[in-house]
Amino acid sequence: MAQHAAKGARFQAVTANRLSDGEVVYFSPDNRWVEAFAMAEVADGAEAAETLLGRAMPADFEAHVLEPYLFEVLEDGSAYKPASVRETIRAAGPTVRLDLGKQAEAKAE
Amino acid sequence: MTDYHLVIDGATADESWTYLDDDAPLTEAPSIISLARLKDEADALAERSAPLGIVLRADGLGKTDLGEDVRELAPFIDKLALIAIHFPAYRNGRGYSAARVLREEFGFKGQLRATGDVLYDQWAMMNRCGINAFELAADIDLATFQTALGELSGAYQPAADQNRGALWARGK
Amino acid sequence: MYRYDEFDHKLVSDRVNQFRGQVERRVSGALSEDQFKPLRLMNGVYLQLHAYMLRVAIPYGTLRSEQMRMLAHIARKYDRGYGHFTTRQNIQYNWPALDKIPDLLDELAGVEMHAIQTSGNCIRNVTSDQYAGAIADEAEDPRIVSEIIRQWSTFHPEFTYLPRKFKIAVTAHKNDRAAIKLHDIGIVVKKNDAGEVGYEVHVGGGQGRTPFVAKKMADFVPKAKLLAYLEAVMRVYNMLGRRDNSYKARIKILVHETGEEEMRRMVEEEFAKIDASQMLTVPEEEIARISAYFAPPAFDTRPAESAAFTQAQADDADFARFVRANVVAHKQDGYAIVNISLKPIGGVPGDATDAQMDVIADLAERFSHDEVRVTHEQNLVLPHVKLDDVKTVYDTLAAHELATANLGLISDQIACPGLDYCNLANARSIPLAQEISERFSDLDRQYDIGELKIKISGCINACGHHHVGHIGILGVDKKGTEFYQISLGGAADENAAIGQITGRAFTEEDIVDAIETVVTTYTDLRADGERFIDTYNRVGMEPFKERLYD
16 A cells, blocks of 8 residues: 655654545544544654554454555644645545535535 | 365365475375475385375565476376465465366366465365365364355356356257 | 346346455455455455445446446445446446445346456456447457457456456457557457458557557457467466566566567467367357347338438538537448547546436437447447437437537547546546646637547556557656656557657646647648648657657
8 A cells, every 4th residue: 555655754644444435534633533634633753653553553443444554744824734635635535526525525514 | 183174075174195395204194295396306206105295386486486387297197196286375366277277188186275375255266277175274164165165156167167157058 | 239148147146245245254354455355356346545436347338228227326326426437448436335335236236237357357348349230341240259258257267366457358340449459358350251250369468557569469260269269368377477566467568578479379389278178169059149139239221311410410510510520320321320428628538427327328228229338438329320310319418418529539538537536646637638628629629630539647557548649648746746748649549559758747737738739730730631640650759849848
């Protein structure tokens, strides 16, 4: 599975796809898999990132999610945003169908 | 005692064979040796009367090494009571062709066994290719094995199992 | 078209039950993801960026109206109201839930459809000419042998764990609309001097990281021996194909590294052994049974000209344009082949909504002897429309944004799903296709440019067939930014060729201008009657390179 953390990335989060329906999910501070990127736990530094990934992959993680991995995030004011185009798209939905994916659910709220 | 559940011709069987390392002395017990040994020690083996088996390995060694070529067994077929085909990873399907060549081209009638990564969703295909013995994980019971073999009730094409397949049998 | 008998039905429903069991064992933990993955792939289930993706097989691109309606129903019930038609004549759904897929497959099985072997390292959907059975001068309907190959390759016990995926395509016409030379095995159905049907077999074509045009392995394999020959090719590949590196595992690499002569020799040797057993000679009765399904429909005897059709063109300039671009002569007098463009200006290439699918199903049932076809260029075809009915069909298509008169023109692009959907992608392809489409939206300009096939891939896997575009575009990722590399001179037809890269890649901002530069270079240099590809083949890369990079 491709890792999308750049070398020397400072801030990283963990993402995966949910087993049941393939939905993009993020690992949260309370050890749950959540749908919104805004709720993801962000690790500062390589060591913290590895620890975070370890927490996200207990022995039974495959019962819930597929292929968790670390990806780089950047500071965005008081919050964070994904560093790569790919993770930006994963967090929102297809750029060619703004009526689909998380971006549409966000609007609906 | 083995750490696998041996199934031969659809029934649980006791293991009567031993896998012999290349440097272990030959005995009069049914033994499974390597292809290299089969070729190197042809004379010594000719002296021996006990049943002889060989394991055909498919490990990818080096850049493009595809493992052992089943056709190298051609001169030895009559001397072999057992041929074990090693599946290093279930994704590596070379062994299926080896099995069919052994059964259909060489007419091998002895025990044709799958060893290595031998999982539920491959048994039926292996069986259709002529494999009649399986080293299953120890916790697999016979009922599970039989269920797996029956999951697809028919076949379109012929293989080693003498099933001519639907393409050939319809309208008869 | 082929209809399942009890045997076919049983096997498909067995397979759905088998997959249902596999999903249960995955969910329960009895199967790890690593063990489950090849099984779900062999049932067409991918994991993509946002969700699972299910690829449903459409054998040789042929559908009945009932099946098209089911595809619409699946889109509504299990997905987000649309589907995507692919470069292998299949359909993809982008949002199914894994735990609902067995139910979805059960519904498909009810109309003789499935997702068997649409992914995985096995033999995939057999593709063919979208005009099969409708176009004049076919040696034989290529779907007959396609169906025989489909059955032979389904659940083939020896070839389920190949080194890599395996794609077979069949054509029976001098104009190859199935891109057979870019397939692992490409077959040309032809007749010998005695009028017997046989097969020219090409092996080792493919795109991706290392594109190759296939090599002709056999000039004329007699009908009765084709499966034995194919089995020989497959066995040589299964035994000798590389398994150490997935980028070197296709048969094209084996042919290239072994050499054409030696490859042919090995195949012939294997073929001799298999043929000797006669096990793979399909009985005449079975060939006849399958052939009967592809007999021509009950055409009416009609005059070659239709006054209504001619008059409608005189009365309606848009309709006249549609006829000129999208309507092709049928072998039967008084009939026509009607192409449905899924490339509306600014639209997502190859996508159709559930409503559109229902409309097309109705048109197929009423006006096309219940048949519709999928093309590998992501369009659809109504193969058997009476000339008298073409205007009515057009009016309905136009009312549903399905009548863009751009077949084969610059806005009729192939685009893969790209980084908007696909896990493997490095760049987005659909927005680029949309921008190019908008830039060249003027139909008069498009006709002036003429036939120009743009093919866009979002990564080197080349699902968008960029290697064989007249203009090919490959999206690449340079330090997190999307860039686009242009190639020129590719072709997917009987004159198959791999395109040449122009040079440095272009930014998202510059790429559409660069395409415009390529087009104007062509229009400046072309001789009378030359299409883009003709001009390129005459003048070469230099003039284009100069203009692009001055």
